[in-house]
Amino acid sequence: MAQGQLNNSTKTRKRNFSEHSRSSYAKRQKLLQHRASLPIASVEKLLVKEVQKHDTLIIVGETGSGKSTQLPQFLYNAGFCGNGKLVGVTQPRRVGTLSVAKRVAEECDVVLGEKVGYSIRFEDVTSTSTRIKYMTDGLLLREALLDPYLSRYAVIIVDEAHERTVHTDVLLGLLKSVQNARSKFGNNDKQLEKENAAQCFGFRKHFQGRSPLKLIIMSASLDAQMFSQYFGGARAVHIQGRQFPxxxxxxxxxxxxxxxxxxxxxxxxxxxxxxxxxxxxxxxxxxxxxxxxxxxxxxxxxxxxxxxxxxxxxxxxxxxxxxxxxxxxxxxxxxxxxxxxxxxxxxxxxxxxxxxxxxxxxxxxxxxxxxxxxxxxxxxxxxxxxxxxxxxxxxxxxxxxxxxxxxxxxxxxxxxxxPEIKRCSLSNIILQLKALGVDDVIGFDFIEKPSRQSFVKSLEELILLGALTDEFKLSNPVGRHMACLPLDPIYSKALILSSEFNCLEEMLIAVAMLSVKSLFYISSEKLDEVRTVYKCFESPEGDHLTLINVYRASNEVFKKWSTLRTEDNYKIFRKWCKENLIDSGSLRHAHDIHSQLRRSVEQMGLRVASCGDDLLQFRRCLAAAFFCNVALKQPNGKYRTLANDPMNDIQIHPCSSLFQGKPECIVFDELVVTNKPYLRNATIIDYLWLAELAPQMYSLEN
Incomplete structure (x- = not known):
C-alpha cells in the first residue's frame, strides 16, 4: 500500500512538473511571438548598422514601437558588450526603470540582476555578469563621480529624453563632454601625455585609452531637431510605432x-x-x-x-x-x-x-x-x-x-x-557639477539654460550650507562629503553636522524616513483614523522625532525578519505595518536606505553615535542644518518664514503632529503650495539657537 502511494506521489510530481514545463514553454513562445511582432523587429539590422556608423544617434520611436525593451538586446546580440562592457539605459522615473528591466530579463529568460539588471537610488540589482543595465538618469550622474568617463559603458541610451527632467538635461551635457573626451583621445596615449582629456570637466586624471562612447538619445516626441542640433547635427532615425487608429x-x-x-x-x-x-x-x-x-x-x-x-x-x-x-x-x-x-x-x-x-x-x-x-x-x-x-x-x-x-x-x-530645469531648485545639480569638476556651472553646456537668478540663489544656499567656499569652489571636506551622498544638500549637511552633535544615528533614521515619500499611505478620507493610530508614535516636539519613534518601534520586528528571513517573520512584520497603517514595502525601503547611508558616513570617517532618548541635541542639530527653513508664529496663529523673501500666513500641514499645538518657532522639511501654502515635517526649536548655530545667517540683533 505504501509503495502504491509512493508511486502515485511520484506520478503526481511528474505530472505537475510536466504541466509546469508546458506552461513555461507556452509563455516563452508567446513572448517570442510578441517580440517578433513589434515594429522595431523589422529594422533590427538597420539600427545596429546606424549605431556602428554613428557615435551619436537620435531615435524617435512612436509609442508601442518596442524601442525601450528591444534596442538594448539588439546591441547586446551585435557584440557591443565585448570585454565586459555594458549597454546602459537611463529612464526618468524609478517605476519605469524597474518595470522595463523586469520585462527585458523575462524576455532574455534570465534572473533579474544577472545579464539584465537595474539601479535606482538606494537599490542596486546588478552583478559582475550584468551587461544590460537600466537605471534612473540621476543614478548615472552619480556614477560619473566615481568614473568620470563612464568607462564601463560601450553604449549609453538616454530613453524618454522628451520628458526633459532636470537630471536628463544635465546628463545630456555631461555625456556630450564624456563622448568628446573619449572620441578625442581614444587609444592615443602620447597625445594624452601632452593634453589631459579630463580638462573637459576640470578633472586631473589620466584617461588611459578608453574606447569611444556610443550615445543614443531616444524620444517619443516627433520633433528630434532640438536634440540633433545640440549634438552637432546628429543623425536622426524614425521608427514607426504599432499605432492603431x-x-x-x-x-x-x-x-x-x-x-x-x-x-x-x-x-x-x-x-x-x-x-x-x-x-x-x-x-x-x-x-x-x-x-x-x-x-x-x-x-x-x-x-x-x-x-x-x-x-x-x-x-x-x-x-x-x-x-x-x-x-x-x-x-x-x-x-x-x-x-x-x-x-x-x-x-x-x-x-x-x-x-x-x-x-x-x-x-x-x-x-x-x-x-x-x-x-x-x-x-x-x-x-x-x-x-x-x-x-x-x-x-x-x-x-x-x-x-x-x-x-x-x-x-x-x-x-x-x-523643461523641469527651468522650474526647479538647482542646488543639488550645482553640487554634483562642482564635484564633477565643472567650475563654471553657469557656462555649462545645457540644452536649455536656466535663469541666472536660479543659479545665483542656489549658489548662495550652497555657500550658506558650507558646501561651497566664497570663491564658489567645492569646500573640503564638507562639500565633497555632501556631494558623495545621494541626497538633497540640506539632508547631506544634516548628516555631517550630526556627527558633531553626537546624534548621527537619529539623523540617519530621520533622513531615511524622509527619503521614502509613501511611507504613510494617507488617504484623505481616512485622515482621522490615521491620526488616532499615530498617537502612539507622536512626539510633542515634532515630526522628525515622530519618524524616529516609528522607526524604533518597527526595529524589533524588522530585524527579526531581516536576520531570519522566514515566511512567519515576514508575516509578523507585515501584520505590524498593517495595524499601524504603514506601507510595509516603503518601511522596508527606509530600513535599507538607513543601512546604506550608515555605510556611506562610516566610510567618510564620521562617528555614528546615538543621543538615546534625550533628543535635545538632535533638535539643535536640525536647527543648525535646516536654518534656511525656519518659521515663526504670527499673532494670528499662522507662520512667517525667515527666508530672504519671507512668506506670511502659512499653516503647518494637517498631517503634522504640531498641527494643533502652534509652537513659537519651528524648522520644517519643505514649504509647498497646493490649494494653500503648507509647512511639511516640522519640529520645535528655540529661536535663540539660530544666532549660535547659524551665525552666517542670523544674529541676536535680528
Missing part, C-alpha cells in the same frame, strides 16, 4: 468640473462601448482618491450585471508594489479603469487600454528661488502630452480618446512642456 473626440464647450466630466465619460464608456480598459488622466493623489470613491459610490446604483468595473489608481507617491497593480489584467468579465497622473503618459506601458479620457490638465512643480517655495500648480498640458495620452489608446487595437475640451483649445496649447 485612435478616434479623438472633443467636447463642444470647456468643462467647468473636469473630474465630474471624467466620471460621466467613464460610465458612458462602461455602459455603451465595447470591452476594453479605460485610462483616465487626473492631476494628483487627492483627485484620484476622490474619483475612486465617487466611482465606487455610483457603481452601487447600477444593476448587478453592470457593476464589473475595477478601479486601479497610480500616482508617484503610491508605493511601488501598488503601482505595479496597474499591469495586472482585470478578472474575466471585468473592465479596468485606471486613474493616473502623467506618470502613465510614457513611463509605464499599461496593457489592455482601449479608451483614454484626457481632461487636458497636469500638476507641475514650480520653484521660487527667492522664497525657497515649491508650488504644485495645475496647468494645461502641451500638445506633445496630449498626443502621448491619445496614443495610449492605440497600442493593441483601434481605440478612442475623449478630450474633455474643445478642439480649438487644443490648437492653443504649447507645443511642449516647460
Amino acid at each position: 485612435v478616434d479623438v473626440l472633443y467636447t463642444y464647450h470647456p468643462q467647468q468640473n473636469y473630474l465630474d466630466a471624467s466620471l460621466t465619460t467613464i460610465f458612458q464608456i462602461h455602459l455603451e462601448e465595447d470591452p476594453g480598459d479605460i485610462l483616465v488622466f487626473l492631476t494628483g493623489q487627492e483627485e484620484i482618491e476622490s474619483g475612486e470613491r465617487l466611482i465606487k459610490e455610483r457603481l452601487k446604483q447600477l444593476p448587478e450585471n453592470s457593476k464589473k468595473l475595477l478601479v486601479v489608481p497610480i500616482f508617484s507617491s503610491l508605493p511601488s508594489e501598488r503601482q505595479m497593480r496597474v499591469l495586472v489584467p482585470a478578472p474575466p468579465g471585468f473592465r479596468k479603469v485606471i486613474l493616473a497622473t502623467n506618470i502613465a503618459e510614457t513611463s509605464v506601458t499599461i496593457p489592455g487600454i482601449k479608451y483614454v479620457i484626457d481632461p487636458g490638465f497636469v500638476k507641475a512643480r514650480f520653484y521660487d528661488p527667492n522664497k525657497r517655495l515649491e508650488s504644485l500648480t495645475v496647468i494645461p498640458i502641451s500638445k506633445a502630452q496630449a498626443l502621448q495620452r491619445s496614443g495610449r489608446a492605440g497600442r493593441e487595437g483601434p481605440g478612442k480618446c475623449f478630450r474633455l475640451y474643445p478642439e480649438n483649445d487644443f490648437e492653443k496649447l504649447e507645443d511642449s512642456p516647460k
Whole structure:
C-alpha cells in the first residue's frame, strides 16, 4: 500500500512538473511571438548598422514601437558588450526603470540582476555578469563621480529624453563632454601625455585609452531637431510605432468640473462601448482618491450585471508594489479603469487600454528661488502630452480618446512642456557639477539654460550650507562629503553636522524616513483614523522625532525578519505595518536606505553615535542644518518664514503632529503650495539657537 502511494506521489510530481514545463514553454513562445511582432523587429539590422556608423544617434520611436525593451538586446546580440562592457539605459522615473528591466530579463529568460539588471537610488540589482543595465538618469550622474568617463559603458541610451527632467538635461551635457573626451583621445596615449582629456570637466586624471562612447538619445516626441542640433547635427532615425487608429473626440464647450466630466465619460464608456480598459488622466493623489470613491459610490446604483468595473489608481507617491497593480489584467468579465497622473503618459506601458479620457490638465512643480517655495500648480498640458495620452489608446487595437475640451483649445496649447530645469531648485545639480569638476556651472553646456537668478540663489544656499567656499569652489571636506551622498544638500549637511552633535544615528533614521515619500499611505478620507493610530508614535516636539519613534518601534520586528528571513517573520512584520497603517514595502525601503547611508558616513570617517532618548541635541542639530527653513508664529496663529523673501500666513500641514499645538518657532522639511501654502515635517526649536548655530545667517540683533 505504501509503495502504491509512493508511486502515485511520484506520478503526481511528474505530472505537475510536466504541466509546469508546458506552461513555461507556452509563455516563452508567446513572448517570442510578441517580440517578433513589434515594429522595431523589422529594422533590427538597420539600427545596429546606424549605431556602428554613428557615435551619436537620435531615435524617435512612436509609442508601442518596442524601442525601450528591444534596442538594448539588439546591441547586446551585435557584440557591443565585448570585454565586459555594458549597454546602459537611463529612464526618468524609478517605476519605469524597474518595470522595463523586469520585462527585458523575462524576455532574455534570465534572473533579474544577472545579464539584465537595474539601479535606482538606494537599490542596486546588478552583478559582475550584468551587461544590460537600466537605471534612473540621476543614478548615472552619480556614477560619473566615481568614473568620470563612464568607462564601463560601450553604449549609453538616454530613453524618454522628451520628458526633459532636470537630471536628463544635465546628463545630456555631461555625456556630450564624456563622448568628446573619449572620441578625442581614444587609444592615443602620447597625445594624452601632452593634453589631459579630463580638462573637459576640470578633472586631473589620466584617461588611459578608453574606447569611444556610443550615445543614443531616444524620444517619443516627433520633433528630434532640438536634440540633433545640440549634438552637432546628429543623425536622426524614425521608427514607426504599432499605432492603431485612435478616434479623438472633443467636447463642444470647456468643462467647468473636469473630474465630474471624467466620471460621466467613464460610465458612458462602461455602459455603451465595447470591452476594453479605460485610462483616465487626473492631476494628483487627492483627485484620484476622490474619483475612486465617487466611482465606487455610483457603481452601487447600477444593476448587478453592470457593476464589473475595477478601479486601479497610480500616482508617484503610491508605493511601488501598488503601482505595479496597474499591469495586472482585470478578472474575466471585468473592465479596468485606471486613474493616473502623467506618470502613465510614457513611463509605464499599461496593457489592455482601449479608451483614454484626457481632461487636458497636469500638476507641475514650480520653484521660487527667492522664497525657497515649491508650488504644485495645475496647468494645461502641451500638445506633445496630449498626443502621448491619445496614443495610449492605440497600442493593441483601434481605440478612442475623449478630450474633455474643445478642439480649438487644443490648437492653443504649447507645443511642449516647460523643461523641469527651468522650474526647479538647482542646488543639488550645482553640487554634483562642482564635484564633477565643472567650475563654471553657469557656462555649462545645457540644452536649455536656466535663469541666472536660479543659479545665483542656489549658489548662495550652497555657500550658506558650507558646501561651497566664497570663491564658489567645492569646500573640503564638507562639500565633497555632501556631494558623495545621494541626497538633497540640506539632508547631506544634516548628516555631517550630526556627527558633531553626537546624534548621527537619529539623523540617519530621520533622513531615511524622509527619503521614502509613501511611507504613510494617507488617504484623505481616512485622515482621522490615521491620526488616532499615530498617537502612539507622536512626539510633542515634532515630526522628525515622530519618524524616529516609528522607526524604533518597527526595529524589533524588522530585524527579526531581516536576520531570519522566514515566511512567519515576514508575516509578523507585515501584520505590524498593517495595524499601524504603514506601507510595509516603503518601511522596508527606509530600513535599507538607513543601512546604506550608515555605510556611506562610516566610510567618510564620521562617528555614528546615538543621543538615546534625550533628543535635545538632535533638535539643535536640525536647527543648525535646516536654518534656511525656519518659521515663526504670527499673532494670528499662522507662520512667517525667515527666508530672504519671507512668506506670511502659512499653516503647518494637517498631517503634522504640531498641527494643533502652534509652537513659537519651528524648522520644517519643505514649504509647498497646493490649494494653500503648507509647512511639511516640522519640529520645535528655540529661536535663540539660530544666532549660535547659524551665525552666517542670523544674529541676536535680528
